[in-house]
Amino acid sequence: MKRTGWIALALALVIFPLSFDDPYYEQLGSLVLLAAISASAWNLIGGYAGQVSVGNAIFFGAGAYMPLLFYKLWMVSPLFGFPAGIAVSIVIAVIIGIPTFRLSGHYFSMATIAVAELIRIVVSNWDFLGASIGLTGPAVARDWSDLIFRSSTPYYYMFLAVLALLLYITYRIERSRFGYHLRAIRSGERAARSLGVPVSRCKLYIFMLSATFTSLAGSLYVAKFGFVDPASGFGTLVSVNMVIIAAFGGAGRLLGPLLGAVILIPLQSEANSFFGGGGTGLTYIIYGAIILLIARYEPGGLLEMWDRFRERRLSRRNKALEQLSTESKVQNSSAG
């Protein structure tokens, strides 16, 4: 993307909440950014390294539960729980990653889904973590560090800052030796290994980074909503959402998850108000169908489709230009 494009995108994201008076749009904007953060975090492991985690809700849930657990135990600001959530997430990522990254990618996918389910069951039955009811944060702000604001705007900018940081890190990784290693792993693990890429280590590092930011997304989620239960923290839908948003926009592309979130989150919120609370079954069916169709027809997502479209137009234009120049040559020679 050209420099002007970047500036325009950044500007649009910054002024977005200022251009609406309606709190609905501010709320929607912050939800889009939150989804973009967790999907971009998934994108690191799922898109760039090609290791499909279908249980990233583990880290989202850990990041969501820790701040509220700290508040419940010691009445401290949820901010203290942020690093704790990240620490727990990294430990779990290592426990899953070390054994599975030596094996084929299927083992990793199966392990993520199994561990997510394991943790969901344990948390749903553990009174210490509020069992099936979940945990609640402070009801009113004691000072700013409780991160309770009446308007969505402060959250919007908080989320935007984290997303910007995450995308910047991703951008730097893309251009680093590490990024090349990841791309090599995605396109052929055996070949990458034979060329001396430390495959398991690379996968583990990127998974840890993915876990870190997914956990941060969970912490930001509870900062905004003030409560979490097993379904909203560790539920299947949480994992599915990250995968579908990233894959829809373009897995393994810097702006793919953001694009996916910008399109899918407003649709989702419309669909929810349209179908009402009982629509969750239908939501899953539609999600499943979208995932299926992406996998079958367009694994590169919207961005790859766009690239192809542009390429085709470019080649058509080049051909037209060529034709034009040969025609003019013919004319010139006939005139001369």
Added chain:
Amino acid sequence: MVLLQVIVAGLLIGAVYALFSSGLTLVWGMMNVINFAHGEFVMLGMYVSFWTFTLLHFGVASFSVAAAVMLFILGILVYLSLIKHVMRGPMLAQILSTFGLLLVLRYSAFWAFGSTFVSLPENILGPSLNVGGILLSAPKVVAGLAALAITLGMHLLLTRTMLGSQILAVAENRNAAMLMGIKPDRMQAIAWGLSGASAGIAGALIATFFPISATVGESLGLIAFVVVTFGGFGSVPGAMVAGLIIGLIESLSAFYFGPVYQDVFVYALFVLVLWVRPRGLMGKA
């Protein structure tokens, strides 16, 4: 005595786990594709049994066959319309395709059949049996023994028949098999059909003693993952032994810690196996 009863019941359900997991391991070993929707296949087998029983008054034997046939067809359809096109593509497409299928099947069933549990009549296979002081429900005994026999049959089909040899030949080396006049595409479709059929029969057997719901495939699918990993990549005998062990562990942990935690121990075992012996009991290194 109670403990013995728990152990026998665990082994019987474990035999059913072995049956549907052997279908999963067959496809995995042959094509290196994991079917995330395998638990949903079992769930559909349960519903086929329920509806053919309720509407057409099929007996146990005939609804088991009906479930097997329906899921055989579904397996082939899934292969032809989906798997065939993604199996050579990127890993992302492979995993997302069957994961998407999982969501579509599970929640379509949820949407169509509702969230209420249904079940076949309890005495469909007769009253409980008293074997030397151990009280066993007849459906579990029948299901366990039938599952054991069918899994064994599947193993023999793969190792002792022409069809099985052709399937294994394609698994071994697709191009070499093609040179021998085997059509790999057809063999892979049949493997998916067999995989579906094993899930279908297992579903019919489970339905005789377990309540049927749209989301039952969730834990069954995960159990199948654990069994195939524990048993070893592509090994039907491995799946058989692993299925029995998993059934036993589940039954014992439900007995000692309560039924809520029965799956927790199984999933924890999964992580443990990955750490300690990733190639499983009988997998090739």
